[in-house]
Amino acid sequence: MLSGSVTQAAMALRTSQPTVSRELKDFEQSLGFQLFTRKGRSLVPTEAAISLHGEVRRSFIGLEEIGRTAEAIRANASSHIKIVCMPAYSTTLLPPLCRDFLRSNDSIRLSISALGNSVLANGISAQHYDLCIIEADLGFAGWTSTSIHAGEQVCIAPKGHPLTRRQVLTPADFEGVDFIYFSAEDMYRRKLDNVFREHGVTRRLRMEVATAASVCSLVSLGVGVSIINPISALHCLDQGVEMRRLSFSIPYTVRLHKNQSTRTPRALDAFAESCIEAVANMQRQVQQRLDGPAAILHAV
The missing domain is CATH 3.40.190.10 (Periplasmic binding protein-like II)
Incomplete structure (x- = not known):
């Protein structure tokens, strides 16, 4: 799976090519299905081999975890x-x-x-x-x-953005403002959408992302403003971002x-x-x- 050929596998295992070929053939016979198809000098894994390899990797990860646990116990x-x-x-x-x-x-x-x-x-x-x-x-x-x-959800905006002139922002302040949205599945995105819908405010959708880290990076680059959780907002204040309160409450x-x-x-x-x-x-x-x-x- 890693080397792509019997020759390279043999070198990695420090054994002979015939030994690897024989072991692979015996393994396929014991499994009852083919693991590789030949393409020139290379071996291409079948879908069955890819699925099996995933399970084998998980097993090795489990064994590695046992080893790490034993080492940690030895180290108190x-x-x-x-x-x-x-x-x-x-x-x-x-x-x-x-x-x-x-x-x-x-x-x-x-x-x-x-x-x-x-x-x-x-x-x-x-x-x-x-x-x-x-x-x-x-x-x-x-x-x-x-x-x-x-605490409460807060607005973050690039330093010097017009919204930063106000200490508290109302829904109306966001009318037509370039805005970075979270994905539609986000629970706080839905709450925010309801607030702006109730006030008849339309923000200008510039980007839609899945993580707060992405929102902070985009705001720091001046792509738009956003409303995020206070923990992430606090973390990104050293990235050229300012934070402002909202006049409406969205507890976090x-x-x-x-x-x-x-x-x-x-x-x-x-x-x-x-x-x-x-x-x-x-x-x-x-x-x-x-x-x-x-x-x-x-x-x-």
Whole structure:
């Protein structure tokens, strides 16, 4: 599958070409179907071979994970928390949270998988993870959920954009403005569309993307403005982007889903508590940035 020929496979395995040919023939006979077809000197995998190769790779990944776990146990890192999250959190919420958590928990190791909703759901239903951090509720048995209020959705715009002259933006302010949309499947996209529809406001659709990171990059390049979650907005403020409040409320919620069958319940509870604190801290930072000089003057 990797080398494309018997000769190259033999060299990689440090054996002879006849040995590889014989083993391959015996393997095909035991399986009952052909794995490769010849094309000149090359071997082209059949669809059956490609499917089988996927299963074999997953098995090897499982064996590698066993090896990593054994190595971690030998190094006294016996608690392993497997986290799955939406892509936005893997680059915003989780990096500083994991850094701070690991500094005070030397015997715990973490792994993060950032996945789309469909793949994520399959992994959760198969109990592959200890903690799931997403926006949506889960309907799977064996998981406990905690909802964390993370503030309100906010507008982000390129520095110097006309909308940044206002501290609070109304729906009417977005009339005819170049706007970057999330995909139609996004739960907050639907809420936003309803708000603007109720106010008779038409935004100018410039791009439609799937992730908050893409929205932030496009806004920083001046393609348009958008309305996103406060966690991602806070993260992109150093990219030539400004943040503004909305006159209408769209609360944003982070949901933690804990696997009740986890083998490390105490470590998982500790990390979940750290996550709740991190979201609360980010919410305070967003409020401070939105208040700006007024907040400093009030504090003085």
